[in-house]
Each structure stands twice: as C-alpha cells, then as structure tokens.
Amino acid sequence: MKYVNEYRDGRLARSLAETITRIADPAKHYHFMEFCGGHTHAISRYGIEDLLPANVRMIHGPGCPVCVLPVGRIDAAIALAERPEVTLCTYGDLMRVPGSHGTSLLRAKAAGADIRMVYSTLDAIGIAEAEPERQVVFFAIGFETTTPPTALAIRLAAQKKLSNFSVFCNHVLTPSAIQNILESPDVRSLGTVRIDGFIGPAHVSTVIGTEPYNFFAEEFAKPVVVAGFEPLDVMQAILMLIAQVNDGRHEVENQYVRAVTPGGNARAKAEVAEIFELRKSFEWRGLGMVPYSGLRLKEAYAAFDAERRFGIDYVPARDNPACECGAILRGVKKPVDCKLFGTVCTPETPMGSCMVSAEGACAAHWTYGRFRDHARRKAS
Amino acid sequence: MSPKAYRRRLDIKNGRVDLSHGSGGRAMAQLIADVFHEALDNEWLRQGNDQAAFDVGAGRMVMTTDGYVISPLFFPGGDIGSLAVHGTVNDVAMAGARPLYLSASFIIEEGFPFADLKRIADSMGEAARAAGVPVVTGDTKVVERGKADGVFISTTGIGVVPAGLDLSAEKARAGDRVIVSGTLGDHGVAVMSKRQNLTFDTAIVSDSAALHELVAAMVAAAGSGLRVMRDPTRGGLAATLNELAQQSKVGFRIDEDALPVKPEVAAACELLGLDPLYVANEGKLVAIVAPEAAAVVLAAMRAHPHGRDAAVVGEAVVDDHRFVQMTTAFGGGRIVDWLSGEQLPRIC
Ligand code: SF4
Numbered sequence A: 001m002k003y004v005n006e007y008r009d010g011r012l013a014r015s016l017a018e019t020i021t022r023i024a025d026p027a028k029h030y031h032f033m034e035f036c037g038g039h040t041h042a043i044s045r046y047g048i049e050d051l052l053p054a055n056v057r058m059i060h061g062p063g064c065p066v067c068v069l070p071v072g073r074i075d076a077a078i079a080l081a082e083r084p085e086v087t088l089c090t091y092g093d094l095m096r097v098p099g100s101h102g103t104s105l106l107r108a109k110a111a112g113a114d115i116r117m118v119y120s121t122l123d124a125i126g127i128a129e130a131e132p133e134r135q136v137v138f139f140a141i142g143f144e145t146t147t148p149p150t151a152l153a154i155r156l157a158a159q160k161k162l163s164n165f166s167v168f169c170n171h172v173l174t175p176s177a178i179q180n181i182l183e184s185p186d187v188r189s190l191g192t193v194r195i196d197g198f199i200g201p202a203h204v205s206t207v208i209g210t211e212p213y214n215f216f217a218e219e220f221a222k223p224v225v226v227a228g229f230e231p232l233d234v235m236q237a238i239l240m241l242i243a244q245v246n247d248g249r250h251e252v253e254n255q256y257v258r259a260v261t262p263g264g265n266a267r268a269k270a271e272v273a274e275i276f277e278l279r280k281s282f283e284w285r286g287l288g289m290v291p292y293s294g295l296r297l298k299e300a301y302a303a304f305d306a307e308r309r310f311g312i313d314y315v316p317a318r319d320n321p322a323c324e325c326g327a328i329l330r331g332v333k334k335p336v337d338c339k340l341f342g343t344v345c346t347p348e349t350p351m352g353s354c355m356v357s358a359e360g361a362c363a364a365h366w367t368y369g370r371f372r373d374h375a376r377r378k379a380s
Numbered sequence B: 001m002s003p004k005a006y007r008r009r010l011d012i013k014n015g016r017v018d019l020s021h022g023s024g025g026r027a028m029a030q031l032i033a034d035v036f037h038e039a040l041d042n043e044w045l046r047q048g049n050d051q052a053a054f055d056v057g058a059g060r061m062v063m064t065t066d067g068y069v070i071s072p073l074f075f076p077g078g079d080i081g082s083l084a085v086h087g088t089v090n091d092v093a094m095a096g097a098r099p100l101y102l103s104a105s106f107i108i109e110e111g112f113p114f115a116d117l118k119r120i121a122d123s124m125g126e127a128a129r130a131a132g133v134p135v136v137t138g139d140t141k142v143v144e145r146g147k148a149d150g151v152f153i154s155t156t157g158i159g160v161v162p163a164g165l166d167l168s169a170e171k172a173r174a175g176d177r178v179i180v181s182g183t184l185g186d187h188g189v190a191v192m193s194k195r196q197n198l199t200f201d202t203a204i205v206s207d208s209a210a211l212h213e214l215v216a217a218m219v220a221a222a223g224s225g226l227r228v229m230r231d232p233t234r235g236g237l238a239a240t241l242n243e244l245a246q247q248s249k250v251g252f253r254i255d256e257d258a259l260p261v262k263p264e265v266a267a268a269c270e271l272l273g274l275d276p277l278y279v280a281n282e283g284k285l286v287a288i289v290a291p292e293a294a295a296v297v298l299a300a301m302r303a304h305p306h307g308r309d310a311a312v313v314g315e316a317v318v319d320d321h322r323f324v325q326m327t328t329a330f331g332g333g334r335i336v337d338w339l340s341g342e343q344l345p346r347i348c
Helices: A002-008 A010-023 A037-045 A071-082 A105-110 A121-130 A147-159 A174-183 A186-190 A202-208 A211-220 A231-247 A266-275 A299-304 A325-329 A361-369 A371-379 B026-040 B080-093 B114-131 B186-192 B212-225 B236-248 B263-272 B291-302
Strands: A030-036 A056-063 A086-090 A115-117 A135-142 A165-171 A197-201 A224-227 A252-254 A276-278 A281-284 A288-291 A295-297 B060-068 B098-109 B135-143 B151-161 B177-180 B226-230 B251-255 B286-289 B311-317 B324-327 B333-335
Touching: A010 A231, A030 A037, A030 A174, A030 A231, A037 A056, A037 A197, A037 A231, A037 A361, A056 A174, A056 A231, A056 A325, A056 A361, A071 A086, A071 A105, A071 A135, A071 A165, A086 A121, A105 A115, A121 A135, A121 A147, A121 A165, A135 A147, A147 A165, A147 A266, A147 A299, A165 A295, A165 A299, A174 A197, A174 A202, A174 A211, A174 A288, A197 A202, A197 A231, A202 A224, A202 A266, A211 A224, A211 A252, A224 A231, A266 A276, A295 A299, A325 A361, A361 A371, A361 B333, A371 B333, B026 B114, B026 B135, B060 B080, B080 B098, B080 B114, B080 B151, B080 B212, B098 B114, B098 B212, B114 B135, B114 B151, B177 B291, B186 B263, B212 B226, B212 B286, B212 B291, B226 B236, B236 B251, B236 B286, B236 B324, B286 B291, B291 B311
Parallel strands: A030 A056, A030 A197, A086 A115, A086 A135, A135 A165, A197 A224, A224 A252, B098 B135, B251 B324
Antiparallel strands: A276 A295, A281 A288, B060 B151, B098 B151, B177 B286, B177 B311, B226 B286, B251 B311, B324 B333
16 A cells, blocks of 8 residues: 555645646646546546646546447447347446447346456356356457457467357557547547647556557657556656657657556567457547557457357447537547536436546546536636 | 244254245244344344334434345455344434334345354344344245345334434535544445455455444534434445535535545555445444534544544535535545446456
8 A cells, every 4th residue: 555655645746746837838838638548537536637737738538448439339249248148248337338229238237138247357268167058258348458368368268169258359559549639530620639748558558568659759749658547647747748848859758667668568469469460440439430449359269259250240320419529539629518518418327438437538527527617617 | 933833943054045934834933933033032022023012212213224235245344134233223323313123124035045044143133232222023035046145134223312402414504524433445345355256355344333322422422513424335425425415505525635544445445446435334424513513523433432533524615516525635626426326346
C-alpha cells in the first residue's frame, strides 16, 4: 500500500501543480489529449482539472476498450450467446454495454443465454475443460495489455487439443487509433481541435514499449509522454508535455520508467505475433472504420476462431444519430455539448460509447465532474 | 411438537436437506427442533407457536425487514447467519431504537448439507445472544435444487424508540456534520476475497457487528442533536449520502483525507478497480449530527469499541442539485455519484 500512497500524496500534487503553473507560459494555450480511459478516470476522480491553470486543457481521448467496441460486435456476441450450444465467457464490465435495440449481454443472460463472467482467460479454458459438451467462447476485447493473455489461452487450448473452445477476437491497437484521431477522413467533417501533445498509456507500453510512438511523434510533430495511471503520474506527464511544447520539442518521453522500456516485453510481443495478425480495417465505436487497428487469429489457429467456427457475419449497426461520441472522442466537443447528455443518456441508460464504461469521457464527466457545469452556469 | 418424539437425531455431519424437510411433516419438525431450536433457544421459541407474544414498553415501535442472499455464505469474520442478525438489529437501531425481538425465515435449497445449516444457525444464535435480541419466531421452506443458492434468510426486527427521540432521513440541515463510525469497506472486501474466481489473500475480516449499544451511547450523549443515522451497507457511504441528500434536500461535501480506510482495504480495492466509498459495510454507521453536538457524539463514539475509529468526514451544505461532492486528497473536486449498476472489477 505504501507503494500506492506514494503516488497519491496531496502535498506532492500541490507542489507539482505549482510547478506546472509556473512553467506554463501565460501567453500560450496547451491542449493535451490523454488517449486512455484509465487516465481520464484518474483525472476526473482526483479532480486534477481543478489543479491546472486555465490555459492547460485536457482532452479525453477514445481509449476505453469497452467504449470503443462497436454496437455490431456486441450484437454478434449476443447472437452467439443465444445459440443453445454456446457458453459465452466475458469480463464483467462488458455485461452492460448496450447493443442495438436496447439489448445487452446482461439482458440476454436474464433471458436465458448462458453467459458467464470470468476474471481471466484461463477461467474460460477451465470451463471448456469441465464442460466438454458446451461450446465455450471467450469474448476477447481490449488493447495491447489484454491481448497476451488471450494469446496464451489460445496456445493452451491448442496444446490441450480443446475442440470446444474458441475466441471471439476484438483486440485493437493503440497507435493506429491515435493516428486516426489526427488524420482520418472524419477530421474534415468534424473539424479538429488543436492537440499539442499526447499522454500515452503505460500499461500498453509495458507490452509494446515506447518505440511505436517514435514515428508518430516525428510525423505529426507532437510530443508523446507515456505515463502511469496514478494521479501524480498524470500530473508529471502534463509537466513534461508543457516543457516539450515550451522547448519546441516533439519527442517520445517515458514518465513510467518504473516498468516501461523502449522495446517493451519481447516475450509477450512474440506470443501475440505468433497467434494474431492485423485486420485490414476494424470498426471502432465513435471512430468508424480504422485501418490496421484490429487483430484476428492467424490461419494456423483458425480452429479457435469463433468468427469462423460459427460463421459470424459482421453487420455494422448504427449509434443513435444524435450522439456526439465521434466528435467527443476526437476532442472536438465536450460531453455537455451533446443534447442527450444527462437527459436520455446517463450511465444507467447509455446511448453512446462515451457513456458506457466509467472510463468513457461522458461517463467520467457525469460521474465526477458535472458539478462544474452547474457552478459555471451560476457564474455566467 | 417436541423434539423428544424422535429417537434418532439428524445426521448433522453427513446429511443433507431434502424436500421432505420442507414438507410440513415429521422431517421438517425434526429439522427445526435439531437445528434451529437448539441454536436459537429461548422461551418464546420453546413455546412452539406460529407466532410470539410479548409485552412492549411505552414509546414508538420500530419495525424492519431484510433479506440476506450473500455469496459466499461463509466469509472471513462472519457468515450469513450472524449477518442476518446484525443487519436487522442495526436497521432497528438506526432509528435510535432499542432492538427487542427478531423473526427469521429460511429458504433452503434441496441438497444443502446439515452441517453447514447448523453452523449458520449456531452463529445466528450466538449473534442474537451476544446482542441480547432473541429470534422469537421463524419459518423454514425447502425449494428444489437450483431454485436457491444454498440458503436465503429473511429477518424482521422490532424495537422501541425512547420518548422524545425522532431521527429521520429528511432531517439533515446545511451545516450538520457527517460522522462515520469507523473504517470503510472492510465487509465488502472480506466477502469479495472469497468469491469464486477472485480468491486473493488478505487479512481483512468483515466488520459485521450489532451497533445498538454504540447507538445507545450516542443517544445518551446527544439526544436530539442526532438528526439521522444509517448503516452504509450495500452501495457503501456513497449510496447512503446520496439517499440522505435526496431525502433531506441538501448537498454533502466530504473530505477524502478524512475518510477512514484501512490500507489493506485500499490496496485490495485498487487491485480490483473498486472504490471503497461504494463498498459495503455491515458494522458501521453514518450519523448526521447538529454542529453543536458533533464533538460530544464523536467522543461518545470513540469511547465505544465499535466507534473507536469514528471520524467527522464532512458536512451538509445548501445545494439545489443535491450533489455529494468530495474534496480529493489532491485538493481537487469531484462528485461522489450513485453507482450505476453493480460495481464490477474492470478489465484494464
Ligand atoms: S452524452 Fe451519450 S449520446 Fe451524447 S456523446 Fe456522450 S455518450 Fe454519446
């Protein structure tokens, strides 16, 4: 626990905040995007916004694996679970994600589908072994951090020759999504917000390292600081980004030296490369089709691919047309700019991806920050 | 029916509940006699009526009922039996009342081992005796395998509020202090540490306890200076304060630095992606107290073993939006909102 407290020290935070205020040039505006929902959550939960000077703005990016899963893939998972022979294993926070027509895995389970919450991929393997008469499908989602455990499960299933285990793969890649925020066709229609730098997620970089961002920092001339999820980590990353902007630098820096290396975890990367390959394109909720941003199982492991085993035909489904998620995920709009925010769309009844998990921008603002809107309204 | 009518006792060690134990026949009578009457024994149960008759003193009666469906049934620091006593005693006590009697209803799944049932009944009896609040009447039903999760228990409690005392959820006023009786989240984390698939090692035990004596000490110290009391069970302190904010039409402002949380609990929550503010407690209370009474209430609480770690954690404020706001350890602000759905461990 001492380990955690060190990164939550209020006094340290205040002195960091003072340094930030001191070095932030009052003549400049700083716009930084934290890509990952984990950072969004930390910023909201610890009220970090209140500690930053007015000319430093944090923009919440799309990096919540639950939020970016498109409706069509939730629908596909529900359809899979409704097959009588299938047991669908999933992580808990996927249960409430809305599919189309007001469905969710939670509702499908209540209606009789065999859906089981697991805490690791190995739990799903265990179920497949214990119940050979069931077709056990692991509903795999997440960024680079959750991909290696899925790879491990597939390798294990292959070794054990499990014929009743498969994976519905929805793993996605962080660098391609960040790139998409800056250069996708939507940028033309939605417009852009100025982004002067990015905070990259440390847990992703413990696997992929910091190197994948080098090209990006070069190409787009944007600084990237890979940072941990403790509130002090985030504040330090903000400080590092301001320093880079002030110096006119655009480099990849590593705030999280306690676990992240430039090259990442070679074993995990090899494991993933052995089993997965890139999809040409993968749909993200709120971002649309993003080229080379998702993974699927390689031919050699086709036997464990639920999409092939059950012949899943992917049908994209539309979000609510009034939902502003696309603009919010790109930082062009704020949650309160959406007409549905807090009226029809709340964490109990999410209409769009940003409200789905606690790490989404709309949910984080609703849950932790909306008192500021009222305070602002009163003031004006 | 007298238990003496049966020569052979139940095979508590190896036997299991079957449908005949809920049929109303001899097997059921034997189950009740050998397991429940023995564990919960008191003069009212011994009378063997379908109800209990007793005198009550003057004052306002309080009545409450609650169902216990916890999984796992046994957890570090307690089990469903003691919990069913403590939880209902506390619900009565939160009115400032002295709890008098309990009733208990058991719904048992076919196949449930006698040994576990006896363990639960014994722990219930022990908790009731320790609290001085007997279980005076009850009911037993057996349902088919798969229609329940081992055992469900419902308990009803009654008590009497001393004359002149009137605590109620709409009585918080801006300026009142928020006091919690001790560390938050112990129960929820203890239970979770034993959940299937989630087993992790921890020294944390449930705080499950009967709080009526602590309440009596608070009433003696402050009387009408107490406005509201509530036990922050499911949904934790966050849910309790949000409920009270709605009912009293105020907001609350709490201070993260002042919240008592054991380091082990904070660490476990961190690991699971949970927030101790939302985690269940079973032996803690939240009191909203008039500002001038806060010091004496706090002193009285700290003098009692169940209130040793009591702390003032915030105050009620004027707020049309009924927000519960928190000053974070960082000095920033945030809302402490209702939980949406269940708090689930996150994936990344
Ligand atoms: S408030 Fe709801 S509908 Fe609007 S952008 Fe956010 S998630 Fe989408």
